[in-house]
Amino acid sequence: MQFADRLNNVETSAIRELFKLLGKPGIISFAGGFPDPAMFDVEGLKEASANALTEEPGPALQYGATEGYQPLRDQLSTYMATKGATVAANELIVTTGSQQALDLLGKTMISPGDKVIVEGPTFLATIQCFRLYGAELISAPIDAHGVKTDELEKLIAEHKPKFVYLIPTFGNPSGAMLSLERRKKVLELAVKYNTLIVEDDPYGDLYFHAAPPPSILSLSKDVPGSRDLIAYCGSLSKVLSPGLRVGWMIAQPELLAKATMCKQFSDAHTSTFAQATASQYLKLGRLPAQLAIVRKVYAERAAAMAEALRRELGDAIEFTEPEGGLFFWARLTGAGGKVKDAGEFAKRAIEQGVAFVPGAPFYAADADVATLRLSFATADVGKILEGVGRLGKAI
Amino acid sequence: MQFADRLNNVETSAIRELFKLLGKPGIISFAGGFPDPAMFDVEGLKEASANALTEEPGPALQYGATEGYQPLRDQLSTYMATKGATVAANELIVTTGSQQALDLLGKTMISPGDKVIVEGPTFLATIQCFRLYGAELISAPIDAHGVKTDELEKLIAEHKPKFVYLIPTFGNPSGAMLSLERRKKVLELAVKYNTLIVEDDPYGDLYFHAAPPPSILSLSKDVPGSRDLIAYCGSLSKVLSPGLRVGWMIAQPELLAKATMCKQFSDAHTSTFAQATASQYLKLGRLPAQLAIVRKVYAERAAAMAEALRRELGDAIEFTEPEGGLFFWARLTGAGGKVKDAGEFAKRAIEQGVAFVPGAPFYAADADVATLRLSFATADVGKILEGVGRLGKAI
Numbered sequence: 001m002q003f004a005d006r007l008n009n010v011e012t013s014a015i016r017e018l019f020k021l022l023g024k025p026g027i028i029s030f031a032g033g034f035p036d037p038a039m040f041d042v043e044g045l046k047e048a049s050a051n052a053l054t055e056e057p058g059p060a061l062q063y064g065a066t067e068g069y070q071p072l073r074d075q076l077s078t079y080m081a082t083k084g085a086t087v088a089a090n091e092l093i094v095t096t097g098s099q100q101a102l103d104l105l106g107k108t109m110i111s112p113g114d115k116v117i118v119e120g121p122t123f124l125a126t127i128q129c130f131r132l133y134g135a136e137l138i139s140a141p142i143d144a145h146g147v148k149t150d151e152l153e154k155l156i157a158e159h160k161p162k163f164v165y166l167i168p169t170f171g172n173p174s175g176a177m178l179s180l181e182r183r184k185k186v187l188e189l190a191v192k193y194n195t196l197i198v199e200d201d202p203y204g205d206l207y208f209h210a211a212p213p214p215s216i217l218s219l220s221k222d223v224p225g226s227r228d229l230i231a232y233c234g235s236l237s238k239v240l241s242p243g244l245r246v247g248w249m250i251a252q253p254e255l256l257a258k259a260t261m262c263k264q265f266s267d268a269h270t271s272t273f274a275q276a277t278a279s280q281y282l283k284l285g286r287l288p289a290q291l292a293i294v295r296k297v298y299a300e301r302a303a304a305m306a307e308a309l310r311r312e313l314g315d316a317i318e319f320t321e322p323e324g325g326l327f328f329w330a331r332l333t334g335a336g337g338k339v340k341d342a343g344e345f346a347k348r349a350i351e352q353g354v355a356f357v358p359g360a361p362f363y364a365a366d367a368d369v370a371t372l373r374l375s376f377a378t379a380d381v382g383k384i385l386e387g388v389g390r391l392g393k394a395i
Numbered sequence: 396m397q398f399a400d401r402l403n404n405v406e407t408s409a410i411r412e413l414f415k416l417l418g419k420p421g422i423i424s425f426a427g428g429f430p431d432p433a434m435f436d437v438e439g440l441k442e443a444s445a446n447a448l449t450e451e452p453g454p455a456l457q458y459g460a461t462e463g464y465q466p467l468r469d470q471l472s473t474y475m476a477t478k479g480a481t482v483a484a485n486e487l488i489v490t491t492g493s494q495q496a497l498d499l500l501g502k503t504m505i506s507p508g509d510k511v512i513v514e515g516p517t518f519l520a521t522i523q524c525f526r527l528y529g530a531e532l533i534s535a536p537i538d539a540h541g542v543k544t545d546e547l548e549k550l551i552a553e554h555k556p557k558f559v560y561l562i563p564t565f566g567n568p569s570g571a572m573l574s575l576e577r578r579k580k581v582l583e584l585a586v587k588y589n590t591l592i593v594e595d596d597p598y599g600d601l602y603f604h605a606a607p608p609p610s611i612l613s614l615s616k617d618v619p620g621s622r623d624l625i626a627y628c629g630s631l632s633k634v635l636s637p638g639l640r641v642g643w644m645i646a647q648p649e650l651l652a653k654a655t656m657c658k659q660f661s662d663a664h665t666s667t668f669a670q671a672t673a674s675q676y677l678k679l680g681r682l683p684a685q686l687a688i689v690r691k692v693y694a695e696r697a698a699a700m701a702e703a704l705r706r707e708l709g710d711a712i713e714f715t716e717p718e719g720g721l722f723f724w725a726r727l728t729g730a731g732g733k734v735k736d737a738g739e740f741a742k743r744a745i746e747q748g749v750a751f752v753p754g755a756p757f758y759a760a761d762a763d764v765a766t767l768r769l770s771f772a773t774a775d776v777g778k779i780l781e782g783v784g785r786l787g788k789a790i
Contacts, residue, residue: 001591002557003653004528005506010656037453045456046448049668053441058432061440061636096491096640096662103661107527111400129660132502133399162397196396241456243667245491258398261405265524266498266661267491272638273444274666 006112009131024350028387030374031355033172033326035238037378039294044286045241045277052276060276066264068094068248069272072279076234076248079282083204084218085232087250093260096270098202098235098247102126103266104259105163105198105231105249106133114162117155119147121329121362121371123172123200126165135162137364144320146171146178149185156193163196163231164189169212170203170325173362173373177323180213187216187223187230195229196255202235202247205291207324208299217250228252236278238326239291244274298326301376304384309374312392328374329359338395342372345394354390401507404526419745423782425769426750428567428721430633432773434689439681440636440672447671455671461659463489463643464670470677471629471643478599479613480627482645488655491665493597493630493642497521498661499654500558500593500626500644501528509557512550514542516724516757516766518567518595521560530557532759539715541566541573544580551588558591558626559584564607565598565720568757568768572718575608582611582618582625590624591650597630597642600686602719603694612645623647631673633721634686639669693721696771699779704769707787721772724754727765733790737767740789749785 052060059069067073073089080087095101102125110116112134118126120139127137138159140152146168156164166186168178178186190197199216213219220227231251236244249259263269281287305328306321316338319330334340339348342358349356359371376384447455454464462468468484475482490496497520505511507529513521515534522532533554535547541563551559561581563573573581585592594611608614615622626646631639644654658664676682700723701716711733714725729735734743737753744751754766771779 001647001650003650004502004504004509007503007653007656010660034458037457040452040456042448042452042456045452046445049444049448050441053437053444057435057437057440059638061435061437061638062432063429063632063637096666099663100661107399108402109399114399125660125663132657132660237458241668242458242663243454243456243671245662245664245666245668252396255396255398258402261402262527265405265520265527266495267640268494268520268637269640271491271640271666271669273636273640273669273672276638277668 006132006134009134010128026353027350027355028353028379028383028390029355030376030379030387031357032375032378035242035326035377036297039297040241041286041290044281044284044290048281048284049277051280052273056276060273062272064269064272064275066260066269068092068270069275069279072275075279075282080234080250084214086221091256092248092250093256093263094270094275095247095249095263096267097237097242097245098200098233099125099129100263100266101233101247101249102129102200104262106130106135107262107266108255108258109162110135115159117152117159117161117164118364119166119171119174120364120366121173121359122165122364123167124362126200127364139363139365142174142176144176146176146182149182149189152186153189156189156195161195163198165198165200167200168216169201170206170322172203173327173357173359174329175322175325175327176320176329177212183213183216183219184223187220187226190229191223191225196231197229198231198233200233202238203325205239206295206298206326208295208302209323212324231255239294240278240281240287244278246270246274246278298377301379301381301384304381305374305376305388308385308388312388313395316395326375326377328376330372330374331368332370332372334370340370342370345372348394349391352390352394354387354394401527401529404529405523421748422745422750423748423774423778423785424750425771425774425782426752427770427773430637430721430772431692434692435636436681436685439676439679439685443676443679444672446675447668451671455668457667459664459667459670461655461664463487463665464667464674467670467674470674474677475629475645479609481616486651487643487645488651488658489665489670490642490644490658491662492632492637492640493595493628494520494524495658495661496628496642496644497524497595499657501525501530502657502661503650503653504557504591505530510554512547512554512556512559513759514561514566514569515759515761516568516754517560517759518562519757521595522759534758534760537569537571539571541571541577544577544584547581548584551584551590556590558593560593560595562595563611564596565601565717567598568722568752568754569724570717570720570722571715571724572607578608578611578614579618582615582621585624586618586620591626592624593626593628595628597633598720600634601690601693601721603690603697604718607719626650634689635673635676635682639673641665641669641673693772696774696776696779699776700769700771700783703780703783707783708790711790721770723769723771725767725769726763727767729765735765737765740767743789744786747785747789749782749789
């Protein structure tokens with residue numbers, strides 16, 4: 001069978017092979033990108049879905065508008081306001097998870113050969129998603145404060161990309177938080193080079209102590225001409241439930257209209273049943289209290305992992321302790337002749353009964369093979385201590 | 396803003412303009428393609444979703460496998476068996492409505508410039524979906540017994556299409572049912588020309604009296620070498636609820652694996668919450684009784700519409716009475732100097748307070764402007780009689 005040429009642009013994931021090993025009994029996994037299901041507000045979602053099917057069974061079960069279910073768009077507008085962004089309900093569309101927002105951006109914007117700048121490292125499924133539309137990805141270097149805006153400017157000037165894709169707040173895999181200063185610089189670059197910036201923000205609400213700087217979208221009100229150059233992707237996956245597959249995209253009207261047309265022929269609309277449930281849930285007002293619990297639990301786990309990594313791996317590993325999100329991004333130093341290749345380390349770790357993801361696949365180019373990603377979200381503190389202990393043996 | 400070149404391949408729908416008029420108070424609509432929400436088994440779905448959140452809250456709310464939620468795949472395998480097709484659970488993937496199955500077929504199979512044969516007329520969103528991937532669509536003529544297989548063979552031989560897309564059973568918009576003889580012929584053509592056949596089957600269960608012939612997929616067991624050349628798209632939208640967005644695709648392993656990879660970067664997976672609810676619903680065993688009600692109601696409405704059309708419009712219109720599905724496909728004859736252009740007729744009808752969809756947009760090429768589609772699904776018998784009466788005045 002002759003498949004479409006675009007499939008030649010993507011490889012099956014190296015990570016996938018590793019994930020097959022996760023089924024081994026007794027493995028402690030730091031490999032996933034999942035939230036902890038124990039954090040799901042099952043009672044709240046039961047009430048919300050029952051309300052949806054009692055109060056609005058017709059709309060909740062019928063075909064709906066491609067743009068999204070209006071009561072949910074209204075709720076999401078309110079939710080964005082609590083995060084400091086003024087967004088009218090018709091300035092956003094609901095997507096089937098924020099993965100679909102990425103897909104729609106690719107479908108709407110990328111012609112084969114177009115350049116797109118991403119962080120190095122960035123979300124693996126973004127790399128593959130954009131490459132399926134024929135994008136040539138340019139990798140912009142990051143540090144603990146997110147993308148290096150000086151380097152980013154050089155790359156924008158040189159490559160004139162279709163857009164720049166950033167996960168500025170507790171990014172996957174980097175866990176990094178883009179500083180306020182750099183956020184403003186990104187907005188200035190958008191205007192200076194008339195370049196679209198895609199802000200992917202699934203983790204912004206998962207801060208441990210102080211709230212992060214406002215989103216790039218929120219800050220756009222201070223930089224004249226920048227608002228129309230920001231596309232923002234939000235998601236309920238990490239704060240409520242990934243299984244709902246409810247995300248949203250905010251963009252200027254023309255881009256939003258084109259993305260809506262693309263969505264019409266992608267899946268007609270996002271499940272109205274899931275949308276009505278999400279809408280009812282937000283209406284119940286349970287999210288803030290739920291988020292407070294989630295933040296506290298993840299903060300404890302992150303602190304435990306940081307301390308254990310320092311104790312068990314010492315100078316063999318370096319990392320910046322994240323201030324939110326789900327991930328540690330770390331780098332093997334090779335100190336004392338210890339293993340420096342994260343792929344090799346991953347194999348040894350599996351033998352010791354602990355799993356993580358090597359960092360190389362997260363780079364669109366120039367992979368740093370010494371890097372790795374550790375998720376602290378799904379293991380409790382006891383498991384984290386045990387798992388990091390095994391990492392210590394593996395190294 | 397510079398959008399992707401692929402957007403130049405599609406037009407915004409002519410139908411969309413018409414739909415804006417549907418908001419007019421008092422309009423009777425035969426325009427939609429929606430099932431009647433009064434047919435939704437709300438109580439059954441309430442029970443099913445409550446069961447999902449009680450018995451399996453973790454999996455129902457967490458990320459899931461791109462291929463689909465395993466209990467649902469098992470249920471769909473059983474469901475296909477009741478329809479005469481032997482399909483193992485791992486021979487199907489769950490899609491976000493069957494619209495996404497079409498999108499994944501486009502993404503997986505179509506390179507720009509590839510040819511795809513569709514029926515003339517065919518489902519509007521299929522035309523746009525495939526064109527977004529750069530397909531050149533070839534239109535195969537149909538009659539009341541579905542696609543004319545002699546013509547289809549000539550087109551396959553001439554154009555060597557990437558695949559042939561058919562809605563063989565109560566198709567949208569044609570309402571036509573492909574005869575058993577022609578189904579077998581299609582399978583022979585698949586083998587003879589080594590051509591993939593896509594069978595889209597959202598309406599097959601909505602028969603009024605006798606069951607239709609087995610699906611092309613089911614019949615493939617009688618034609619050696621044909622099974623791997625059939626991709627089948629199923630959907631719960633017309634038999635249970637469109638709002639769940641639960642469809643599925645059956646195909647040979649390599650195609651299914653490639654489509655799964657494409658889906659991974661399209662929306663990660665279909666809502667596990669919707670999938671678990673659908674799975675629980677099918678497990679409840681309520682679908683057969685529910686379908687019996689739906690068939691009876693739609694059969695009454697179709698009969699009422701047929702009788703009223705003959706009475707009110709006489710020889711100004713010709714049509715074949717459908718044996719299932721949601722649609723009448725009709726053609727203005729111009730007899731007695733009456734209106735022959737369905738676009739013009741639609742405008743006059745709106746003035747009289749009744750809406751339908753002109754047929755021209757359903758053709759990928761060589762549109763017959765005298766055709767129109769009338770849905771009898773959402774209006775009750777009284778409304779149908781009143782609406783067709785208004786059509787009589789409009790003509």
